[in-house]
Structures are given as structure tokens and as C-alpha cells.
Amino acid sequence: MAKVAFLGLGVMGYPMARHLAAKGHDVTVYNRTAAKAESFVTAHGGRMAATPALAAEGQEIVFCCVGNDDDLRAVTIGSVGAFGAMAAGTVFVDHTTASADVARELDAAARERGFGFVDAPVSGGQAGAENGVLTVMCGGDQADFDKAEPVISAYARACRLLGPSGAGQLAKMMNQICIAGVVQGLAEALHFGKRAGLDVEAVIEVISKGAAQSWQMENRYKTMNAGSFDFGFAVDWMRKDLGICLDEARRNGAKLPVTALVDQFYGDVQAMGGNRWDTSSLIARLEK
Known part of the structure; x- marks a missing residue:
């Protein structure tokens, strides 16, 4: 068992921290809205801290899952950030989906202070976090990864070190690029099937057993067919992630025409008021 802190108790961070507590780890939590941290401690034990630095003090590993690069900098190298309180030999594990640049920046800052940094974005969504079956893509040093x-x-079914600092974030970008194309393809197929007068349920039951099968098809076709999107990974979050992908592609010269197009389609969904709809809502712009 380890002494750990968890910074950020959002829809992903809260259940991840809960799994740590359930496995018997000594957990201290910090959240920007203190009421969420108080609620966590009441329900799952442990302690809460008023700042990231106080949460990180005396911990072996500090975990983090916040919104974006700026949020991440605030809780790490900000005026009351965790980096100012972490001891040599400890490890900071960042589960935020952020840029590879900020991962490398914070890795360098951690090294200067004598502790490790692992960029470790996750895939699996809120359901994966709740059920403790996330996929974790990591970048950093082997020794730091081995500690973490x-x-x-406690909350992952797959966790792998994929390269040096930033590799985890780059792998997450690949993950989001794949998802964007698959969801758009599924949306178009369902839309086409309805217009063609087919029994969509029956067709999906057949084609989901063949080469067209995907996680999105298995888990989202029913709600897409019903026009229900008030759950899951929000369009605003996906646009943030795709923006990171497209920025990185501009730097490394990768060509992402489909990703750029789907990002525009998500912009259309936002214009329809679907900012917080699940990403499967791409079908809504076809049927409006």
C-alpha cells in the first residue's frame, strides 16, 4: 500500500481516487471546489487538503486528472502547486489529456527537483473509470513507471510505458484520432440505414459480428439510433482533444484530413447546443 494524493475529482478523477481508497492506499485528495473533496472523504475516507502543495506533502505518488494544460500547470508549478512540496525520489503521475509539450515541460521541472514524472492519459471514459477498467498510456522513465x-x-486493466516523456500524450492523440473517424463512420451508417428503411437494430446485430465491429458500435448504436446523448464523453472535451491532435500534427507534419473534418462536424454539434452531449451525437447533425 502507498501514501498517495489525487488532484482533481471530476467525472474521471473521483472514481479513480475511489478505487485507490478501496484498494487500501492512504489517499489525500484535493479539488478546486472543496465541497467535492469533503464529499469524497465522507464517503471513502482519507484526508482532504486545501492546496495541491498540501496534498502532495509527504506522499510517495501524486496523481492528477484536471482539465487542460493551464489547469495542469496551476496544480503543479503554480504558486501553491504540488511540485513545490514533493520530495526527491517520489513520482507525479498525470492522467490529464494534455499536450506532449506540457508533459515534457513538467518532466524537466520534476527532474530539476529530483523526482519523477509520468504522463499517463487514459481511455475508457467515465464508465471505464467507474468500473476500474481504464487503459493507461504512459510516457517517462522505466524506474518511475515501475513505481507507479x-x-x-487499482483502476486500470491495461497500463503500458510507450516511450519517453510525452509518449503517453502522443498515444492518447492516436486514440482520439481513431475514435473520431469511427464515430463519424458509425453515424453515417446509422443515418443511411434509417433513410434506406432498414431495421437498424437487426442490421447492427449482424454486422457487429463482422469486420465493422467496434467499441463504439457495441456501446453507442442504440443511443445514437434513439437520439439520446445526455451522458458520456462530452463534445467540448473531444474538441479540446482533437485540437491538441491537430496542433501536434502541424508541428510534426502529419496529415489528418479526416480528423480535421470531424473536428469541424463537432463544431456544428456545439452550434446546435450540444456542447455537453456525448461524442456519439455526430449523428444529430446529419438528422437535423
Whole structure:
């Protein structure tokens, strides 16, 4: 068992921290809205801290899952950030989906202070976090990963080191690029099937057993067919992630025409008022 802190108790961070507590780790939590941290401690034990620095003090591993690059900098190298309180030999594990640049920046800052940094974005969504079956893509040093991985296993079914600092974030970009194309393809197929007068349920039952099968098809076709999107990974979050992908592609010269197009389509969904709809809402712009 480890002494750990968890910074950020959002829809992903809260259940991840809960799994750590359930596995018997000594958990201190910090959240920008203190009421969320108080609620966590009441329900799951542990302690809460008023700042990231106070949460990080005396911990072996500090975990983090916040919104974006700026939020991440605030809780790490900000005036009351965790980096100012972490001891040599400890490890900071960042589960935020952020840029590879900020991962490398914070890795360098951690090294200067004598502790490790692992960028470790996750895939699996809120359901994966709730059920403790997330996929974790990591970048960093092997020794730091080896310290963190047994603890990460509290909420992960797969966790792998994929390269040096920033590799985890780059892998997450690949993940989001794949999802964008698959969801758009599924949306178009369902829309086409309805216009063609087919029994969509029956067709999906057949084609989901073949080469067209995907996680999105298995888990989203019913709600897409019903026009229900008030759950899951929000369009605003996906646009943030795709923006990171497109920025990185501009730097490394990768060509992402489909990703750029789907990002525009998500912009159309936002214009329809679907900012907080699930990403499967791409079908809504076809049927409006």
C-alpha cells in the first residue's frame, strides 16, 4: 500500500481516487471546489487538503486528472502547486489529456527537483473509470513507471510505458484520432440505414459480428439510433482533444484530413447546443 494524493475529482478523477481508497492506499485528495473533496472523504475516507502543495506533502505518488494544460500547470508549478512540496525520489503521475509539450515541460521541472514524472492519459471514459477498467498510456522513465504501475492497477486493466516523456500524450492523440473517424463512420451508417428503411437494430446485430465491429458500435448504436446523448464523453472535451491532435500534427507534419473534418462536424454539434452531449451525437447533425 502507498501514501498517495489525487488532484482533481471530476467525472474521471473521483472514481479513480475511489478505487485507490478501496484498494487500501492512504489517499489525500484535493479539488478546486472543496465541497467535492469533503464529499469524497465522507464517503471513502482519507484526508482532504486545501492546496495541491498540501496534498502532495509527504506522499510517495501524486496523481492528477484536471482539465487542460493551464489547469495542469496551476496544480503543479503554480504558486501553491504540488511540485513545490514533493520530495526527491517520489513520482507525479498525470492522467490529464494534455499536450506532449506540457508533459515534457513538467518532466524537466520534476527532474530539476529530483523526482519523477509520468504522463499517463487514459481511455475508457467515465464508465471505464467507474468500473476500474481504464487503459493507461504512459510516457517517462522505466524506474518511475515501475513505481507507479502497481498503484495505477487499482483502476486500470491495461497500463503500458510507450516511450519517453510525452509518449503517453502522443498515444492518447492516436486514440482520439481513431475514435473520431469511427464515430463519424458509425453515424453515417446509422443515418443511411434509417433513410434506406432498414431495421437498424437487426442490421447492427449482424454486422457487429463482422469486420465493422467496434467499441463504439457495441456501446453507442442504440443511443445514437434513439437520439439520446445526455451522458458520456462530452463534445467540448473531444474538441479540446482533437485540437491538441491537430496542433501536434502541424508541428510534426502529419496529415489528418479526416480528423480535421470531424473536428469541424463537432463544431456544428456545439452550434446546435450540444456542447455537453456525448461524442456519439455526430449523428444529430446529419438528422437535423
